[in-house]
Amino acid sequence: AARRGGLTGLFDHPALFGVNADANPDNNRLPYDGRFITKDIDTSYANGNNFNKLKQGGAALTLEYDLSRNATLKSITAYRQLRWKVAMDLDGSPLNFLNTSFPMFQKQFSEELQLTGNALDDRVKYVLGAYYFTESGNMRDFVTFAEGLLQVDGPNNLATRNFAFYGQVDYKVTERLGLTLGGRYTRENKEFEGFQSDLNGLNYKLAQAFGNPDCASLDPISDRCRIDNGFPNPGQPLRYYIAGVQKQTFSNFSPKVGLQYHPGDDVMIFANWSRGYKTGGWTTRLSAPLPYAPTFGPEKAETWEAGVKSTLLARRLQINAASFLTNYKGIQLNFQQGVSPVIQNAGDARIKGFELEMTALAARGLSLTGSVGYTDAYYTNVLAGAAVAPSALQVGVFKGATLPKTPKWKLNFGPRYEAELGGHGTIVLLGDVTYTSAVKNDTEGTYLLMRPANALINASVTYKAPSGNWDVTLGGTNLTDKRLIVTGQAQLAGGPIFGTYNRPAEWYARLGVKF
Secondary structure (H helix, E strand, C coil), X not given: CECCCCECCHHHCHHHHCCCCCCCHHHCCCCCCHHHCCCCCCCCCCCCCCEEEEXXXXXXXXXXXXXXXXXXXXXXXXXXXXXXXXXXXXXXXXXXXXXXEEEEEEEEEEEEEEEEEEECCCCEEEEEXXXXXXXEEEEEEEEEEHXXXXXXXXXXEXXXXXXXXXXXXXXXXXXXXXXXXXXXXXXXXXXXXXXXXXXXXXXXXXXXXXXXHHHCCECCECHHHXXXXXXXXXXXXXXXXXXXXXXXXXXXXXXXXXXXXXEECCEEEEEEEEEEEECCEECCCCCCCCCCCCEECCXXXXXXXXXXXXXXXXXXXXXXXXXXXXXXXXXXXEEEECCEEEEEEEEEEEEEEXXXXXXXXXXXXXXXXXXXXXXXXXXXXXXXXXXXXXCCCECCECCCCECCCCCCEEEEEEEEXXXXXXXXXXXXXXXXXXXXXXXXXXXXXEHHHCECCEEEEEEEEEEECCXXXXXXXXXXXXXXXXXXXXXXXXXXXXXXXXXXXXXXXXXXXEEEECC
C-alpha cells in the first residue's frame, strides 16, 4: 500500500501486486512491486508531479444603518476568487502509474441584507435576512494510470445560483423561560457540463484486441465502434460524458425550535430541534462512458439536542453538557467506483452521543480545561448501489456499520498556569493532550487505512513583557512524534492503497509586538 512517501504494508497482500511470496525480487512479476517499498513514511521513489499552488483573494463591504433605536439594517457584499493547481504522484514509485493533477478556477459573489432589532422592552429579539449567492468555475482532472495505458482527462464547468430567506425570533416568555423560532428557505439552480475523456482510447484498443470487427481499424474510430463501446456523443468518440449543459434545481425549508430555561442566574437548561440540508450535484469523474450525467441527491438531517450550561462557585467553575441525536436521509459520502472517487447518497444514518466541557480555576493562576465527547454513528439503511461487501481488505458498507471519520470517544485535557515575575513580566505555561479513539479514514473502511486510537500532546511557554507591548512564545506540537494516517484512498482498480500521514513533532517560536 502506497502511503505518504513510502510504500509500507505492501507485503500484507503480495499476490495483489505481483510480489512473489518467497520475497525473492528476481521472482517479482509486475513492474509495480516490492522494489518501491522504503519502509519510511516520509520518503518514496515518487518522481512525478508533486506541488500545491493556491492564489486567492477577494473584497467585502459591510454597511450598517440604524433605522431606529431598536432596529438596524445591515448589508454585506463580498467577492472572492481562487486559482488552485495541485498534483501528486500517488503510487510512490518512479513509474507513471497513478499520477494526478487538478487545476481549478472559481469565483463567487454574495449579497446579504440583514434586519436585526428588539421589541416589547427587549423581550423580543429578531433577525430577518435575504441572501443571494452565485458562483462559477471550472476544474480539470488529469490522471494517468499504468504508464498512460488509461489517461483520464476531465474538464468540468459548473455554475450555481442560490437564493435564501431566513429569520429567527427569540422571545422571553417570562424572566426564566425563553422561546426561539427560526427557519431558512433555500432555492438553488445548478448547471454542469462534463467533458471527461480517455485520451488513449483504451476501451477501443481492448475491443480491437478482443476481435470486435467494428473496431478493426482505430484510425479513425468508426461510429459503429463508438456505439459498440457505449460512447454517447457522435463526432466525439473519446468523450465519456453526454454532451450539453445539465441542470438541477433544489429547494428546502429548514425550521428550528428552541427552549431555554434559567432555574437560577448561573444555570441555563436548553432543548433544540432543527432540520438541515446539503445540496446535491453531479459525479464529475466516470470510470466508463454513460448516456446520462450521473447525479447525487440532497442530504437532509433532523437533530434533537438538550443540555445545560452553568457557571458555579462564584464563577470559578464552568460546566456545559449536551446530548444529541441526528438522523440523516440520503447521507452523502465519497465512494471508490472503479478508478474514480465519486460522491453518492449512501442511504440513511444516525449519529447520537453526548458532550461534556469543563473549565475550572483550581488555584491562583492555575486553570484547567477538559472535555469528553462520545459519538455513536452508524448506517440505519444502505442503498443497494452504495453497499460494499466485507472482504479481507475492507470492513464494507452495510446496515449497522459505522460511519467514516467519526471516533467513538474524544477526550481533551489542558492545564494553563500564569505567574507574575515580581514586576519583571509574566510567564504562561500551557499544555494539552487529546485522546481520539480509532476511526475509518475512508467510506469502505479499508483496513490498511485505519487510524488507531491515539493521544497527541502539545505544549508552550510564553513570556509577556511588563509593558504588555511584546511577548515571545516557544512551543511544540505532537511532542511524542505520533504518526497517524489522516486521509487515504483504496485505489484497487488502479493498483495501490495510499494514504497521507499527519505532521511529525514540530517546534516553533513566535514573537508578538503591539504598536
